[in-house]
Amino acid sequence: MSLLSAVRHITKRRKILRDAINIEQYFSDWEETCVPSYCHKNLIAAYISWWRLFKSAQLAKINFLKSQEKTYALDFGSSVGELGHLISKTDYHFIEEDDAAAQQLLSALPKSTRFTLTNLPTNFYDVIFALDSLEHNSNYEQLLGQLLQSLKENGVLILSGPTESFLYKLGRKIAGFEGHYHETNIYAIEDSAKKMLSLIHVSSLPICTPLFRISVWRKLPDITSHST
16 A cells, blocks of 8 residues: 555544544543544554554565455454454454444444454464454463464464553653553563464564564464463
């Protein structure tokens, strides 16, 4: 996607989200999702949120997704499913506990399918995304193991999360977010991923003092003995 196309996409989706959700009035209800970040009045804060989505979709396409083939993608902790608009040629499945966010997603992407961790198919997905979601859980390693049961042997996992560095926490405070719902950071999640997966790529934003990391992982021959 060109820069101009990306700007048009973001402008369109920001307007749709702001028209559908009164973010200012119900900020506390939506704070744990990425919606306030996508629509933030501070364009730098908003840019960082959208960059993670575009970068994750790009990495998935480079490392696995083929535009001419039918592929299956799972978006764990999808929020309103903005990622689904960027990988529209896949069969898009998602896990989202918040019913309001899930209904917003289904209204925008009616062909998508909602799952829970208890009814996921085994060895099914070509790519699984866990973007800014696992850090909300203290049992992130267990969740990661469960997700990997659904990943094909040659599939890839895309991870994204906050570093929880001093600058990240400062920026979060300035942007108006509390962050009490974060149980860990992306480094701890990556340490867990190393037990089960092979790292093939990592990106940081910004480069010098990273606030977020995005990584691509490939499934090892046998992950069942590592999952919990």
